[in-house]
Amino acid sequence: MTMAEWVPWLMDTLDPGDGQAMFGTYVRQHSVLLRPGEAGRNHVPRWLPWVPAQPAPRACPVCTADPRRGTVLMWRLPLMTSCAEHGCLLEPETDVRFAVLSGGEPRPVPARPTIAAMDKHTFDALTAGRVSLPGGSVHAGVWFRLLRTLLDEVSTAPSALSASSRATLGLIWSRAGMPVRGGLAVWRPYERLAWPVQQAMASAAATALHLAGTGEITARGTLGRYLAREPHRHVYEGDRRAWERKQAAAELEAMISQARTDPDTARRVLAMFTAGSRTFAGFYRERRYLAGLGIPYEYLPDHRALGRTDLSP
Numbered sequence: 001m002t003m004a005e006w007v008p009w010l011m012d013t014l015d016p017g018d019g020q021a022m023f024g025t026y027v028r029q030h031s032v033l034l035r036p037g038e039a040g041r042n043h044v045p046r047w048l049p050w051v052p053a054q055p056a057p058r059a060c061p062v063c064t065a066d067p068r069r070g071t072v073l074m075w076r077l078p079l080m081t082s083c084a085e086h087g088c089l090l091e092p093e094t095d096v097r098f099a100v101l102s103g104g105e106p107r108p109v110p111a112r113p114t115i116a117a118m119d120k121h122t123f124d125a126l127t128a129g130r131v132s133l134p135g136g137s138v139h140a141g142v143w144f145r146l147l148r149t150l151l152d153e154v155s156t157a158p159s160a161l162s163a164s165s166r167a168t169l170g171l172i173w174s175r176a177g178m179p180v181r182g183g184l185a186v187w188r189p190y191e192r193l194a195w196p197v198q199q200a201m202a203s204a205a206a207t208a209l210h211l212a213g214t215g216e217i218t219a220r221g222t223l224g225r226y227l228a229r230e231p232h233r234h235v236y237e238g239d240r241r242a243w244e245r246k247q248a249a250a251e252l253e254a255m256i257s258q259a260r261t262d263p264d265t266a267r268r269v270l271a272m273f274t275a276g277s278r279t280f281a282g283f284y285r286e287r288r289y290l291a292g293l294g295i296p297y298e299y300l301p302d303h304r305a306l307g308r309t310d311l312s313p
Contacts, residue, residue, distance in 0.1 A: 010049070010050060010140075010141075010144050011026075011048060011049045011050065011051075011144075016046045016047055016048045016051075017046065019044050019045050019046045019047030019048070020043070020044055020045060020047075022047060022048070022049075023042075023044040023047050023189065024041075026049050026145055026148060027049070027145075027148055027149050027152050027189075028041070028149070028152070030145065030146070030149055030221065030222045030223045031149060031153070031220075031221030031222055031223065031224070032146060032149050032150045032153060032208075032219055032221040032223050032224050032227070033150065033153045033154075033165070033168060033169070033172075033208060033212075033217070033219050033220065033221055033224065034153050034156070034161070034165050034220065034221055035162070035165070035220050035221065036221065036222055038160075038161060038162065038165060039152065039153060039156055039160075040156075040160055042187060042189075044189055047189060047191070048191070049144075049148055049191070050077045050078065050079055050144075050148070050191065051077065051191055052077065052078055052191050052192075053191055053192040054194075055076060056092070056195045057071075057075060057076045057092075057093040057094075058075050058076075058081075058090035058091060058092060058093055058195075059071070059072075059075055059090060059091060059092075059093040059096040059097070060072075060075070060083035060085075060086055060088060060090055060091075060096075060108070061088065061091055061096050061099070061100075061106035061107065061108050062083065062085075062086040062088060062106050062108050063083060063085070063086065064093075064096045064097060064100055064106070065100050065105075065106045071093075074126060075090060075093070078190065078191065078195070078198045078202075079122055079126075080119040080122050080123070080202075081111070081115060081119065081198075081199050081202045081203075082111035082115050082116055082119045083108075083111075083119075084116070084119050084120050084122070084123035085123075086108060087110060087111055087116050088108030088109055088110055088111060089108070089109045089110075089111050089115075091109075112203070112206070114203075114206040114207050114209070114210045115202065115203060115206045117206065117209070117210070118147075118202070118205065118206040118209055121133070121143060121147075122143070122144075122147065125140035125143045125144060126140070128140075129264075131143040133226045133227065134212075134213045134226070134227060134228055134229045135225050135226035135227060135228055135229060136226060138226055139258050139262060139265065141258075141261060141262060142223070142226075142258070145223075146223045146226065147205065148190070149221075149223065150205045150208060150209070151190045151201050151202070151205050152189075152190065153169075153221075154169060154172060154173070154181070154201055154204040154205055154208060155181055155182075155184055155187060155190070155201055156169070156181075156187075157181070157187060158170070158180060165220075168217050168218075171211070171216070171217060172204050172207050172208045172211060172217070173204055173207075175207050175211065176200075176203045176204045176206075176207040178200055178203065178204070182197055182200025182201060182203075182204065183197070183200070184197060184200075209227060212224070212227035212228050213227060213228060213229075215228060255268075255269055256269060256290075256293055256294075256295065259290075259295045259299065260293075260294050260295050260296070262299075263298075263299045266290075266295050266296070266299035266300055267299070267300075267301060267306070269290060269295070270286070270287060270290060270300050270301065270306065271306060273286045273289070273290060274286045274287070274306070274308065277308070277311065278310075278311065278312060279311055279312050279313065280303065280311050280312070280313060282311075283303050283308060283311055284303075287300050287302075
């Protein structure tokens, strides 16, 4: 697999030209812990998500000791700090390979449970295309953007935040066992931080996911709902149908939103909307309707590609 094959799931483009606009869309368009817009604005020219300014390849000592395994492309990006398969921290690739060539036994360092859990989500996104979070299952593209936004939020200067957000980030960094912002003095995008600082940000992000999942903190952002389970609420029987209709409408809206950037989801939405179509006119009427909702035409297959050979003129 190449980097190009992860467009647009992992990143929207491989062209870093308009980094400011891309950063605003990828990182700051949504929020997780913070209220919408609370993170403010930073100057970020020529930027790509997850692509480090100074590559520092990492490797799993257990994987590298196995001659049947190759180098994992995603270890060259600061997406994970541990191996999801072996639960150990990634280490500098040169050190790991030197140890293997010297005949030494691998001495993996176990990752903290919170780190291992977060990296397992990323591994699921990379391999299965979806991630199961306490608040529901999300597409890989949503997870990568949620995670990148979270890494940005934990690096925010306390002086720029409300009192409640300062308290939340203070608790996160305290539980992570590090000073606020991991000792970062001047803000820079995650991709331009040194590896030890990236590890600190990842540790804080993993701690935030855990605390939000247990209810110890409240994620107030637009994507925060995915981090915690919906509390049980008694619904009177007379209100249940209305609630179910509202829930179904919300799920459909989310599915259509995802279909605007994901061809597989767009195909499923088209199949669902045209399930009752019996004629070509009816099929293509629904297809035009979905295109009018912002789903690209190229993501919406024609009747032949969708296998609808049963349609009549």
